[in-house]
Amino acid sequence: MDALIADTAKRIYTDHAEDKTGLWQALEENGLSRAWIPDELDGTGLELSDGFALIRQSAGELASVPFAETLLAGYLLATAGAATPDGQITIASSTHDSMSEAPFADSAEHVLRLHQNTLEVFKIDNAVAINNVGSDSLASIDFSQLSVVSSHKAPVWLTQDVYQQLGAVVRAAQLCGAMQYQLELTLEHTSTREQFGRPLTKFQAIQHLLAEMAGELATSSAALEGAIQTISFDAAPDAMAVACAKARASEAADIVSRHAHQAHGAIGYTGEYTLGRFSRRLWQWREDFGNEFYWSKLLGQQFSRTDSSGLTEDIFGAING
Amino acid sequence: MQQFNFPFVATNQEEMQLRKEVRTFLKAELESDGYQPTADCWMTAVSPEFSEKLGAQGWLGMTWPKEYGGHERSTLERLIVTEELLAAGAPVAAHWIADRQTGQQIINFGTEEQKKTLLPKMAAGKSFAAIGMSEPQAGSDLAAVRTKAEKTDTGWRLNGRKIWSTGAHLCDHMIVLARTSPAEGRNRQIGLSQFLVPLKAPGVEVSGIDDISNHVHFNETLFEDVDLSEDALLGKEGNGWAQCMGELALERSGPERFLSTFILLEQALSSLRGKLDDQGLITLGQLIAKVRSLRIMSRGIAHQLAQGIPSDTEAAMVKALGNAFEKEVVTATRRLLSNTPKTEWPAGLAALLDDAVLKLPANTLRGGTTEILRGIIARQLGMR
Ligand SMILES: Cc1cc2nc3c(=O)[nH]c(=O)nc-3n(C[C@H](O)[C@H](O)[C@H](O)COP(=O)(O)OP(=O)(O)OC[C@H]3O[C@@H](n4cnc5c(N)ncnc54)[C@H](O)[C@@H]3O)c2cc1C
Numbered sequence: 229m230d231a232l233i234a235d236t237a238k239r240i241y242t243d244h245a246e247d248k249t250g251l252w253q254a255l256e257e258n259g260l261s262r263a264w265i266p267d268e269l270d271g272t273g274l275e276l277s278d279g280f281a282l283i284r285q286s287a288g289e290l291a292s293v294p295f296a297e298t299l300l301a302g303y304l305l306a307t308a309g310a311a312t313p314d315g316q317i318t319i320a321s322s323t324h325d326s327m328s329e330a331p332f333a334d335s336a337e338h339v340l341r342l343h344q345n346t347l348e349v350f351k352i353d354n355a356v357a358i359n360n361v362g363s364d365s366l367a368s369i370d371f372s373q374l375s376v377v378s379s380h381k382a383p384v385w386l387t388q389d390v391y392q393q394l395g396a397v398v399r400a401a402q403l404c405g406a407m408q409y410q411l412e413l414t415l416e417h418t419s420t421r422e423q424f425g426r427p428l429t430k431f432q433a434i435q436h437l438l439a440e441m442a443g444e445l446a447t448s449s450a451a452l453e454g455a456i457q458t459i460s461f462d463a464a465p466d467a468m469a470v471a472c473a474k475a476r477a478s479e480a481a482d483i484v485s486r487h488a489h490q491a492h493g494a495i496g497y498t499g500e501y502t503l504g505r506f507s508r509r510l511w512q513w514r515e516d517f518g519n520e521f522y523w524s525k526l527l528g529q530q531f532s533r534t535d536s537s538g539l540t541e542d543i544f545g546a547i548n549g
Numbered sequence: 550m551q552q553f554n555f556p557f558v559a560t561n562q563e564e565m566q567l568r569k570e571v572r573t574f575l576k577a578e579l580e581s582d583g584y585q586p587t588a589d590c591w592m593t594a595v596s597p598e599f600s601e602k603l604g605a606q607g608w609l610g611m612t613w614p615k616e617y618g619g620h621e622r623s624t625l626e627r628l629i630v631t632e633e634l635l636a637a638g639a640p641v642a643a644h645w646i647a648d649r650q651t652g653q654q655i656i657n658f659g660t661e662e663q664k665k666t667l668l669p670k671m672a673a674g675k676s677f678a679a680i681g682m683s684e685p686q687a688g689s690d691l692a693a694v695r696t697k698a699e700k701t702d703t704g705w706r707l708n709g710r711k712i713w714s715t716g717a718h719l720c721d722h723m724i725v726l727a728r729t730s731p732a733e734g735r736n737r738q739i740g741l742s743q744f745l746v747p748l749k750a751p752g753v754e755v756s757g758i759d760d761i762s763n764h765v766h767f768n769e770t771l772f773e774d775v776d777l778s779e780d781a782l783l784g785k786e787g788n789g790w791a792q793c794m795g796e797l798a799l800e801r802s803g804p805e806r807f808l809s810t811f812i813l814l815e816q817a818l819s820s821l822r823g824k825l826d827d828q829g830l831i832t833l834g835q836l837i838a839k840v841r842s843l844r845i846m847s848r849g850i851a852h853q854l855a856q857g858i859p860s861d862t863e864a865a866m867v868k869a870l871g872n873a874f875e876k877e878v879v880t881a882t883r884r885l886l887s888n889t890p891k892t893e894w895p896a897g898l899a900a901l902l903d904d905a906v907l908k909l910p911a912n913t914l915r916g917g918t919t920e921i922l923r924g925i926i927a928r929q930l931g932m933r
Contacts, residue, residue, distance in 0.1 A: 415930055435927035442926055443870050446553045446863075450845040451838065453557040468841075475838040520835070527837045528830030534823040539815040540636040543840060544568060 229281035233274070236260070237282055241289045251291050252316065261295065262312065264303040266461075269311050271302060279303075280401045280456050287405030287509070290502060292364040294318050294332035296398050301340045301349075304394070307461055308347050310380040313338055317349070319395065321516060326372045329358065333367035338377065342391045347382050350374040362512025363505040385464045393465055395517035396474040397455045403477040403513050404452055406506045407445045410488040413503055414438060418491055428491065437487040444480035451476040468530055471523040478520035481510040553863055553929075555849035564629050571633040574606060578639070586638030586812050586897075588905035589912075591805045592715060593766055594640035600674035603634075603641070609648045610672030612855075613656060618669030624855035628848065632804045638812035643719055647671040650799045651678035651724055655745070658784030658792060663745065667722070679717035680800075681725035681746070681770065682793065684710060689921050692737035692790065696727040696772065698744060698782075705782065707744065707752075707775040715915075717755050717768040723748055724796075725772070726789050741789035744781045751775070762907040794861060800916050802850040802864035807843045807871030809912055810878040813898075813905050817882045820895045825885065832881050839874050843867060862929040869922040872913045879905050 236258055244251035255261045263279040265271020274282075279299050286295045294316045301317035320328040320341035330339050333355035340349050352374060355367035415438060418428035428434045455473035458466035485507040489496050496503040514520065531542055578584055578599075587594045603609050611627040613619020634641050652671050655663055670676035687693040696709025707727060717723060723746050730740035748755060752775035757765030784792050814836065825833060846867050853860045882902065891899055913919045927933055 415932070418932070429927075429932040432924070435932050436920070436923045438930055438932060439869070439923035439926035442553065442930060443866050446555060446866055447839070447842045447846060447870055450555050450557075450849070451842040453555075454841065454845050457557060457559065471834070472838040472841045475834065476842050479835065479838075520838075521831050524831045524834030524838060525827060527834030528825060528832070529834075531837050532818060532822045532825055532830065532833055536822065539811075539818055540633070541572075543837070543844075544632055544636065545565070 229278050229285075230274075233260075233278060233282070234285065237285055241286075241291065245290060248291055248293055252293050255293070255295065256314070261298050261316075262302055264299050265306050265312055269306055269309070271306070271312070276303075276459055276461075277456055280397075280452075283398060284401045284405035284408075287402035287513075288409035288506075290505070292332075294336050296402055297331060297336070300394060300398050301338075303461070304340060304342070304347055304382075304386070304391070305349075305380065307383050307386055308380040310347065310378065313349065313377065318352075320369070320371075321395070327368060327370050329366055329368050330355070331362075331364055331366050333369050334365055339369060339374070341371065342382060342386065342388060343371075345382050345384075345386075346379050347386075348379045349377045351377050360512060361508060361515075363508035364512070366512075383462070385462075387464070389467070390464045392517050393467055393470040394459070396523070397452070397459065397465065397470055399513045399516045400448070400452050400455065400473040400477040403481050403510060404445065404449050406509050406513070407441070407448065407477075407481060407484045409506050410484055410503065410510075411438065411441050411445055413506075414441065414488045414491050417496075421493075434491055437491050441484045441487050444483050448473075448477040448480040468527060471527045471530075474518060475520045475523040475527065478514035478523070481514040482520075485510050553866060554853065554858075554860070555846045555863060556852055557845060558625065558848040558852045564625065567626055567629050568633060571608070571630055572637075575633065575637045575639060578602075579637070584640045586816075586901070587640070588638065588813055588901060589809045589908040590638045590812075591635060591641050591645045591809070592911070592915075593642055593764065593908065594638070595642045595716065595719060596640035597643050597674070597677075597719070599640045600644040600677075602674070603644070604672060604674030609644055609674050610652055610668060613652060613668060613672060617656070617664045618672035620672075624851045625848065628804065628851050632808065632844075635804055635808040636811050636815065642716060643677050644671070644674050645805075646680055646715065647676065647678040647720075649803065650680075650796050651722065653799060654724060654743070654783060654792065654796055657795070658743070659745065660780045662780065670721075676722070677716065677720040679714040679720040679723040679748070679768075679770075680796075681711040681714055681717075681723040683713045685712055689918055691726070691793070692732075692741070694726055694728060694741065696725060698727040698729050698742065698777070700729075701776065703776065704779040705744065705777040707746065707772045707777055709772050711770045711772075713758075713767045713915075714755075714770055715767050717748065717770055718757050718765065720748055722746065723770065724783060726793055729786055729789075738790040740787060741793075742786050743783040743789045743792050744777060745783045746772070746775065746777065746781060750777070761910070762904075797917065798854065798859070798861045798864045800864075801868040801922075802847060802854070802860065804844070804847055806868045806916075807840065807847070807874050810875045810882075810905050810909070811840070813882050813901055814878050816895055816898050816901060817886055820889065820893065820898070821885055824889075829885050832884060836874070836878060836881055839870075839877075843871050843874060846870075862925055865917070865922040865925040868916065869919050869926070872919060875912050876909055879909055 240254040259272035262271040263274040267273040316336035317338040318330045318336040451473040455469040610619040729742040754771040
């Protein structure tokens with residue numbers, strides 16, 4: 229990512245670590261929340277890859293705001309050439325029924341859904357918070373009770389499947405960001421915590437836990453990059469690259485969070501210590517827009533097609549990894 | 550925290566063209582009984598004739614300078630060829646080590662004379678090389694090597710023994726890691742040097758060791774007062790450890806660290822298409838996601854190595870993840886096939902599976918054990 233953008237974002241997160249309202253304001257003022265909206269639609273017009281780097285970074289920050297969702301909403305509306313309202317926008321996770329869950333719906337101003345080939349923006353005035361495994365807020369909304377602010381014909385390629393794929397890549401980026409946070413925190417903890425007269429990092433069993441975490445993070449990041457490369461403003465991403473990214477990241481989230489807790493001991497299990505909040509994000513995000521089993525099954529179907537001319541060709545012939 | 554770098558390298562049209570050429574060649578070879586596909590082909594499927602054919606195609610020494618018989622193609626192009634050969638289970642073991650690492654070591658550290666005489670033969674698939682790192686007392690603890698080289702009036706005298714050298718019985722040369730001066734206190738990485746040793750030299754004795762399936766695959770090599778010329782010293786005296794580590798980066802990052810059992814999956818799948826239940830599809834899909842991610846990583850390393858960016862830890866990561874994946878492929882294949890009676894398996898699959906099972910214990914040992922690789926990653930994380 230552009231170093232200047234990264235530094236700006238880092239500074240904003242540091243300045244507003246405990247203050248969600250101030251944080252959001254700063255993100256807006258610096259144009260970061262409108263990263264994926266092109267200049268002509270009054271956005272910041274950053275590269276898609278820069279936006280993904282920002283999303284990944286935000287997932288490793290304590291403060292929870294619908295940054296990823298707002299970016300994605302901006303992108304989706306931009307594909308339809310439509311303007312995006314200011315403020316926080318969340319994304320409906322299911323688009324088939326009138327009832328849907330959406331993260332941060334109890335605080336965001338708007339919610340976006342794709343319904344019958346139309347992108348619809350609703351003003352949220354009634355959302356019911358629901359308990360969930362994650363640590364960020366999740367709420368259920370009833371679209372039949374909300375009023376549409378604007379609706380736009382979606383491009384033909386933006387199907388429900390594609391909507392889900394885009395959500396999956398965004399979550400994969402967040403998973404990578406939160407896994408990186410856990411790896412760094414675990415490294416820091418094991419370097420300072422002493423038992424038997426030595427820091428935990430000196431125990432080989434602990435070293436191997438962290439080495440495995442680093443490997444899972446690296447391979448998830450590689451798969452993520454493969455998916456990001458296929459995303460653009462005017463065509464659907466490569467579904468298989470997306471499937472790999474979400475399948476890998478969701479599976480890795482299980483291993484990384486498990487090892488992070490093991491290496492931390494009891495302190496990591498407390499509500500106050502930050503590790504658990506990131507574990508809970510991982511456990512929520514790994515399910516969102518399809519978990520590792522969902523996407524693996526899709527990969528399995530695609531790569532066992534009877535009309536295929538062989539696995540070698542299917543895998544090594546693929547343009548994107 | 551230390552970040553690990555795996556730059557994304559997109560595929561282009563020329564790569565696809567090269568892939569097609571290799572596949573066409575392999576198909577013709579297969580149809581004319583030129584080879585029988587095997588798992589772990591790069592370690593155990595030896596065919597000097599096949600190696601010569603690859604040499605004639607220009608697919609050995611691909612990245613080496615033309616004046617030494619190479620073809621000055623890119624690291625990525627070499628990766629395409631090796632991926633295709635591995636996926637097809639082709640008999641590439643004879644030349645694999647020379648093509649992968651020995652040739653490059655000679656280019657980096659050899660004399661002009663060595664480059665002129667040895668590289669063209671290696672690129673033609675007519676001369677092979679072995680790795681002489683391990684010794685009975687020096688496995689994971691490589692710096693414990695005792696093989697010694699002493700200066701003489703005419704060059705060096707070598708004494709000691711190497712063990713586990715893959716294919717040494719077929720090779721003309723071995724790069725031997727030997728002690729040329731005492732360790733400095735506890736720092737045993739000091740005082741080691743690499744030698745390019747002709748295995749036909751007087752005093753060298755290579756004897757085969759049966760592996761678990763009673764094939765002679767690796768060897769013990771004795772060196773008794775072997776007189777070597779001055780230029781047998783590869784690179785700088787005392788620089789052996791660093792040179793060795795560079796060699797290991799070439800050794801650890803390639804697709805052979807995750808594709809050794811791929812042929813098994815390909816062949817099993819040919820009879821399972823359209824018949825997998827949901828669990829089977831998920832199992833298959835998880836493998837696909839892994840192999841595709843590993844490819845992205847391996848391509849990234851190839852790209853970095855080509856630019857001279859050290860990637861030792863990244864390579865260790867690919868090998869650790871890739872070897873685990875290779876084992877997973879075998880277990881998954883057994884699971885996927887468990888509902889199909891053996892009589893309905895494609896011809897040759899049962900033998901292929903047995904063979905893969907027999908070869909599997911070695912993949913997480915050779916080239917650095919998983920435990921050692923995790924140690925390398927942990928060091929890079931700052932834990933050691
Ligand atoms: C098929 C095959 C081909 C080979 N080909 C070659 C070749 O061509 N040339 C060559 O030079 N060598 C070759 N080798 C040797 C290979 O490099 C060694 O087997 C490897 O380095 C491990 O050494 P070792 O076998 O002595 O096991 P050891 O080092 O004795 O290890 C035994 C076990 O202890 C563990 N262990 C050791 N040290 C540590 C530690 N510090 N922390 C945690 N665990 C530890 C290991 O991980 C392993 O699980 C080959 C080996 C095989 C199996």
